Amino acid sequence: DGGITQSPKYLFRKEGQNVTLSCEQNLNHDAMYWYRQDPGQGLRLIYYSQIVNDFQKGDIAEGYSVSREKKESFPLTVTSAQKNPTAFYLCASSNSGGRAGEQFFGPGTRLTVL
Amino acid sequence: AQSVSQHNHHVILSEAASLELGCNYSYGGTVNLFWYVQYPGQHLQLLLKYFSGDPLVKGIKGFEAEFIKSKFSFNLRKPSVQWSDTAEYFCAVRSYNQGGKLIFGQGTELSVKP
Numbered sequence: 001d002g003g004i005t006q007s008p009k010y011l012f013r014k015e016g017q018n019v020t021l022s023c024e025q026n027l028n029h030d031a032m033y034w035y036r037q038d039p040g041q042g043l044r045l046i047y048y049s050q051i052v053n054d055f056q057k058g059d060i061a062e063g064y065s066v067s068r069e070k071k072e073s074f075p076l077t078v079t080s081a082q083k084n085p086t087a088f089y090l091c092a093s094s095n096s097g098g099r100a101g102e103q104f105f106g107p108g109t110r111l112t113v114l
Numbered sequence: 115a116q117s118v119s120q121h122n123h124h125v126i127l128s129e130a131a132s133l134e135l136g137c138n139y140s141y142g143g144t145v146n147l148f149w150y151v152q153y154p155g156q157h158l159q160l161l162l163k164y165f166s167g168d169p170l171v172k173g174i175k176g177f178e179a180e181f182i183k184s185k186f187s188f189n190l191r192k193p194s195v196q197w198s199d200t201a202e203y204f205c206a207v208r209s210y211n212q213g214g215k216l217i218f219g220q221g222t223e224l225s226v227k228p
Contacts, residue, residue, distance in 0.1 A: 033216075040123060042204060042218040043158075058215070090158065102148065103216055107159040 003027065004106035006091050011111045013078070013085070021076045021109045023091030030095060032074035033103060036060060037088040046089075049074055078111060086113045118207050120219035122192040127195050128227050135190040135222050137205030147188040148216070149179055154203045161203070164188065175199070197228045 004025045005066040013019045025032065031050045045058030051067040063082025068074055074093075078085045088110050092103040121136035149161040162173025169181040179190045187197065188205060205219040 028150075035218075042118075043206075044218075045215060048215065067206055089162075092158075102160055102163055105150075105173040107157050 004091060004093055004104060006089075006106040009107065011109055013111065013113050015113055016080045017078050019078055021089055021091075021111070023074045023076065023106060025072055025074075025093045025104075025106075026090075027093055027104060028071070028090060029092060029093035029104070030071070032068070034058075034064070034066065034074070034076045035090045035092065037090055037108070041091060046076065048096050061085065062099075067098065067104040085111055087111060115181070118202075118205055118217050118219040120140055120205055120222050122222045123190060123220065124223045124225070126225045126227065127155045130194050131198055131226075133190070133192040133195045133199070135203055135205075135224070137188045137190065137219055138204075139186050139188070139207045139209075139217075140206060141209035141217075145164070145212065147179070148208070149177070149190050149204040150204045150206060150218075151201050152204070153219075158204070161190070169216075171199075195226050197226045200226045 005080055007022045019095045033048040034046040036046055037043050044060050046060050046064050047055055047066040048057035052068055052071050055066050055068050065077045088108050091106040094103045118139045147164040151161045152158045152160050161177050162171050162179055165172045165179045172178045177192050179188055181188050202220045206216050207215050
C-alpha cells in the first residue's frame, strides 16, 4: 500500500529532552511537510522540504529541526528549546510543480511532555 | 495579516439538516483551494479541491464547495448530513504569492446528532 507512515503514534518526553519523530512515504513525492495541530488553531507549518538535501522553515520553526537525506524520509526533532512541545504532529507529502498542492497526510504522532 | 478564516468553530446539526461551512481567505493572486476532513481517529484526508475552471466543485461523500473570487470565499456545503459526517473540517489555501505553501484555517468541528 502506498502512503505515509509516522512513528510512534504516542510519545512521552521529559522536559529538557530532545525527541525525534519519524515520517516515511512511499508515494515517490518530492515535497514533504511537518505540521503541528493544536485545538482551535488548525494546522501550522513547522518545516517543509521540496527536494532532498534542502528544507525551509515554516511559520513556527523555532525549537524544531529537520533533515532530508533521503527522498522518502523527513524526520522531525523536537528540541528542548521548544517551549510548548505538547501537541499532535502531522507529516504530509505532495508532488511538486504543476498542479501540485494536494497534500497527503500521515496518521500523526501525539507528543506529550511530562 | 493574510490568513484563512473559518467562521464557525463548532457546528451541531441533526441528521438530514443542510450544512454550510464558511471559509474566507485574504491572499491575492492565483490560489488553489482545498477542504480536508479529519474523522475521529483517522488521517486527515482530502474532501475536494479547486484549481481552475468551474467554480462549483464536487467532492467525495456528497460534499461540494463554491469558489467566489470576488468574495475570497470557498464555502463547503452538503444538502443532507449524516451522523457519519461528524468530523473536523479544515479549509486550506495555496497561494502562489506565499511561495506555494498550504495555509490552513482553524478548523470547524461538526457534530451530527442521530
